[in-house]
Amino acid sequence: MTPVPPPALAGAGGKATTIWLYEKSAKIYPRSVSGLFARWRWAVVVLTQLLFYGLPWLVWNGRPALLFDLAARRFYIGPMVLYPQDFIYLTVLLLLSALGLFLFTAVAGRLWCGFACPQTVYTEIFMAVERWFEGDRQRRVKLDAAPWSLNKLWRKGGKHAVWIALGLWTGFTFVGYFTPIRTLWAEAFTLDFGPWEWFWVCFYGFATWGNAGFMREQVCKYMCPYARFQSAMFDRDTLVVAYDTARGEPRGSRGRGTAPKAGQGDCIACTLCVQVCPTGIDIREGLQYECIGCAACADVCDDVMDKVGSPRGLIRFATENGMAGGWSTARMWSRVWRPRVLVYGVLLLAIAGAFVTSLALRLPFRVDVVRDRGALARLVDGGGVENSYRLQVMNATETVQRFRVSADGLPGLAVAGPSTIELGPAEARWMPLALRVAPETAASQRPGAHPIRFTITVVGTGDAPAAGATRVVEASTFVLPR
Amino acid sequence: MSDFFSPAWSLAVGAFTLIGLLACLALLFFAARRTVVLRPDGTPDETTGHVWDGDLQELNNPLPRWWMWMFVLTVLFSFAYIWLYLGFGSYEGKLRWSSVGEYEEERTQAAATAAPLFARLAALSPQQLAADRQAMGVGERLFVNHCATCHGSDARGSKGFPNLTDDDWLWGGTPEKIAETIIAGRNGVMPPLAAAVGTAEEVRQLAHHVLSLSGGPHDAVAAQLGRGKFGVCVACHGAGGKGNQALGAPNLTDKTWLHGWGEQAVVATITQGRNNMMPAHAGRLSPEQIQVLAAYVWQLSQPVVKAPP
Numbered sequence: 001m002t003p004v005p006p007p008a009l010a011g012a013g014g015k016a017t018t019i020w021l022y023e024k025s026a027k028i029y030p031r032s033v034s035g036l037f038a039r040w041r042w043a044v045v046v047l048t049q050l051l052f053y054g055l056p057w058l059v060w061n062g063r064p065a066l067l068f069d070l071a072a073r074r075f076y077i078g079p080m081v082l083y084p085q086d087f088i089y090l091t092v093l094l095l096l097s098a099l100g101l102f103l104f105t106a107v108a109g110r111l112w113c114g115f116a117c118p119q120t121v122y123t124e125i126f127m128a129v130e131r132w133f134e135g136d137r138q139r140r141v142k143l144d145a146a147p148w149s150l151n152k153l154w155r156k157g158g159k160h161a162v163w164i165a166l167g168l169w170t171g172f173t174f175v176g177y178f179t180p181i182r183t184l185w186a187e188a189f190t191l192d193f194g195p196w197e198w199f200w201v202c203f204y205g206f207a208t209w210g211n212a213g214f215m216r217e218q219v220c221k222y223m224c225p226y227a228r229f230q231s232a233m234f235d236r237d238t239l240v241v242a243y244d245t246a247r248g249e250p251r252g253s254r255g256r257g258t259a260p261k262a263g264q265g266d267c268i269a270c271t272l273c274v275q276v277c278p279t280g281i282d283i284r285e286g287l288q289y290e291c292i293g294c295a296a297c298a299d300v301c302d303d304v305m306d307k308v309g310s311p312r313g314l315i316r317f318a319t320e321n322g323m324a325g326g327w328s329t330a331r332m333w334s335r336v337w338r339p340r341v342l343v344y345g346v347l348l349l350a351i352a353g354a355f356v357t358s359l360a361l362r363l364p365f366r367v368d369v370v371r372d373r374g375a376l377a378r379l380v381d382g383g384g385v386e387n388s389y390r391l392q393v394m395n396a397t398e399t400v401q402r403f404r405v406s407a408d409g410l411p412g413l414a415v416a417g418p419s420t421i422e423l424g425p426a427e428a429r430w431m432p433l434a435l436r437v438a439p440e441t442a443a444s445q446r447p448g449a450h451p452i453r454f455t456i457t458v459v460g461t462g463d464a465p466a467a468g469a470t471r472v473v474e475a476s477t478f479v480l481p482r
Numbered sequence: 483m484s485d486f487f488s489p490a491w492s493l494a495v496g497a498f499t500l501i502g503l504l505a506c507l508a509l510l511f512f513a514a515r516r517t518v519v520l521r522p523d524g525t526p527d528e529t530t531g532h533v534w535d536g537d538l539q540e541l542n543n544p545l546p547r548w549w550m551w552m553f554v555l556t557v558l559f560s561f562a563y564i565w566l567y568l569g570f571g572s573y574e575g576k577l578r579w580s581s582v583g584e585y586e587e588e589r590t591q592a593a594a595t596a597a598p599l600f601a602r603l604a605a606l607s608p609q610q611l612a613a614d615r616q617a618m619g620v621g622e623r624l625f626v627n628h629c630a631t632c633h634g635s636d637a638r639g640s641k642g643f644p645n646l647t648d649d650d651w652l653w654g655g656t657p658e659k660i661a662e663t664i665i666a667g668r669n670g671v672m673p674p675l676a677a678a679v680g681t682a683e684e685v686r687q688l689a690h691h692v693l694s695l696s697g698g699p700h701d702a703v704a705a706q707l708g709r710g711k712f713g714v715c716v717a718c719h720g721a722g723g724k725g726n727q728a729l730g731a732p733n734l735t736d737k738t739w740l741h742g743w744g745e746q747a748v749v750a751t752i753t754q755g756r757n758n759m760m761p762a763h764a765g766r767l768s769p770e771q772i773q774v775l776a777a778y779v780w781q782l783s784q785p786v787v788k789a790p791p
Contacts, residue, residue, distance in 0.1 A: 015519070015520040016517050016518065016519055016520065017517070017518060017519075017520050017526050018515050018516070018517050018518075019515065019516055019518050019526050019542065020514060020515055020544065021513070021514050021515065021516060021530065021542065021544055021545070022514055022544055022545050022546065022547045022549065022550045023544035023545075023546065023547060024546070024547045025546040025547065025548070218546060218548075222545065222546060222549060372630070372634055372635050372636075373631075374630065374631050374632060374633075374634055374640065374643075375634060375640035375641075375643075378634075378638070378639070378640040378641060379641065379742070380638075381737065386638065388634040388635050388636045388638060389635070389636075390626070390635045416636075416638070417636065417638075417647070429619075429622075430622065430623075430626060430635075432622075432626070432630075432634075432635035432636040432637070433635075433636060434634075434636045434638050
């Protein structure tokens with residue numbers, strides 16, 4: 001932005017004009033780049049896409065290993081069957097993701113943005129397709145400026161055909177997390193999707209096509225909230241993509257293999273760092289909010305420095321303190337262990353530990369006890385008292401399980417009627433149940449609500465009896481009438 | 483169908499809606515532009531023209547144009563919405579959507595989904611239904627939704643609400659009779675009979691006679707004196723007090739006491755009568771559901787061990 005002149009206030013005699021507060025955003029044509037960081041980015045692209053496209057196809061015990069069955073409200077993750085009641089795990093997972101982001105943002109800035117964010121990853125894939133059809137930066141600029149021709153039509157058409165195919169495959173895979181993907185695959189051949197499957201395949205496909213094909217850096221600049229609050233995690237010891245002003249300036253052109261002229265810096269003003277930038281900024285102006293930390297400029301500048309025979313690293317990952325003080329990389333890294341990073345790290349480790357422990361110790365079933373609301377208590381057989389309850393028992397495994405229910409809290413408290421229940425794989429059932437106390441107990445105890453406890457024990461799994469060590473204790477009340 | 487007193491209200495609401503939407507568009511258009519001062523060199527300065535505290539200026543950092551088109555799109559969406567759906571005075575919308583209509587549609591869909599299951603179950607006898615795990619799952623859910631409020635989740639009833647798990651039935655315990663009870667409901671009426679019995683003391687004596695029929699604790703002398711009064715009860719409860727399922731008259735010789743036992747409860751029954759009501763469920767449940775539910779209730783009282791101990 002150009003420097004602001006002294007305010008030309010009303011009455012100063014200046015002429016007025018009308019400006020727009022919205023502008024047509026300029027299309028960015030990033031130049032292709034190769035190098036260490038580009039290779040890292042492609043490694044992450046391949047890894048994340050293998051995971052995303054591959055996971056729904058994995059099979060566990062004859063069913064998808066990963067399946068979020070929203071209609072049946074069962075979430076299958078490997079050997080686990082989760083219920084909506086297990087929502088806390090999703091909360092913890094999100095918490096871990098957030099803390100993970102905080103941690104490596106504090107250490108090395110927008111690593112997530114530049115290397116692993118789906119927005120970057122899909123843009124990278126889509127740009128590769130674009131390059132294949134339309135060529136690199138200059139040829140794309142030329143092609144866009146050229147009038148429509150058969151050549152332009154085939155290049156643009158081919159690009160969009162591949163983009164749309166990629167988008168639809170992404171949408172298909174996304175839906176494959178919520179409905180068995182092999183069934184979906186079979187349906188795809190006969191175009192036999194249900195209405196919601198159509199909607200989500202097309203919607204997700206459209207979003208992929210639009211975001212990775214057109215929106216690109218606009219998403220990061222105007223839509224992404226994380227891009228806007230990450231500065232809160234930055235400090236002067238955070239590694240960011242930085243231009244070494246002291247070394248580079250004053251910039252000036254020079255021939256291949258010649259040393260900088262007297263008073264000239266290492267930067268040869270070739271503007272390649274600007275041409276490769278996916279968000280269209282000039283890193284030499286310092287850290288900017290648009291920078292997603294992809295280090296494309298660092299890659300291309302290293303190439304240029306090699307060619308002109310100067311040392312690499314004119315643009316590199318460095319901290320603000322390190323750049324200012326001319327520190328070595330080792331010294332900058334030694335500042336990683338600062339309180340902010342330690343706090344994020346300890347929190348992350350503690351929550352991750354609790355998460356894993358909780359999953360490992362998770363019981364193979366859940367129970368909820370609900371007292372009947374219709375009647376507080378009833379009198380039976382010459383003075384005995386009964387209270388009725390409903391137990392929701394949920395089998396969180398994929399084998400048949402048998403349970404026995406017992407209760408304590410009052411002398412002689414016992415289950416009236418059958419006290420066992422058998423649940424099929426991943427089945428949840430209501431078990432109506434009455435508890436009874438003998439007439440003498442009812443007469444000797446004070447009237448009113450007494451705290452009691454239900455104990456539900458696994459007595460058999462599959463065909464085998466269980467040792468009876470796995471149990472759940474649930475609190476409830478037993479009412480004695482006046 | 484209008485909720486308004488006069489069509490003018492509906493028109494007014496519609497007009498406000500329309501004016502509001504158009505105002506949104508106008509606001510977008512006017513707020514997207516600013517009049518600013520030109521620099522001496524003829525270019526507009528980079529500010530929005532806002533100045534605070536004399537010298538604090540707001541720089542113009544333009545949003546992309548597509549962002550504004552998104553705003554416009556949301557307004558256009560609103561026009562489409564009020565054309566298709568409710569939202570424009572009392573106009574019902576092109577799609578004639580209503581929450582009642584959606585509910586009915588979902589009910590129809592649910593019925594269509596369950597139809598094959600009920601078609602299979604309809605061919606089964608009550609005994610076969612009772613042995614069918616899926617049928618009993620359906621029966622259990624129907625029971626919890628429609629019966630448990632009064633009879634309890636475990637079907638063991640409460641004071642005034644019969645226990646369905648024993649073999650003592652007021653109106654008959656065959657699956658057919660149970661279905662009849664569910665369909666049409668039952669109304670068990672016992673008139674106040676104190677006047678026919680005589681004095682309060684005579685009512686007390688009759689009560690002790692009734693209590694003696696089931697062998698419970700009672701005053702033997704009073705029971706002996708009350709025996710002569712039992713004629714009042716015979717018409718419904720039978721000469722032996724065994725009750726009559728055609729009338730819903732309870733058996734007085736067992737230990738089931740729907741309205742409580744003991745002298746006080748029985749005296750109250752004779753003096754005030756009883757009027758016990760079960761509502762009809764024919765309008766709430768389909769015939770197929772009633773068939774399954776009747777089989778479920780029937781098997782509750784059958785001495786079958788359902789799960790291994």
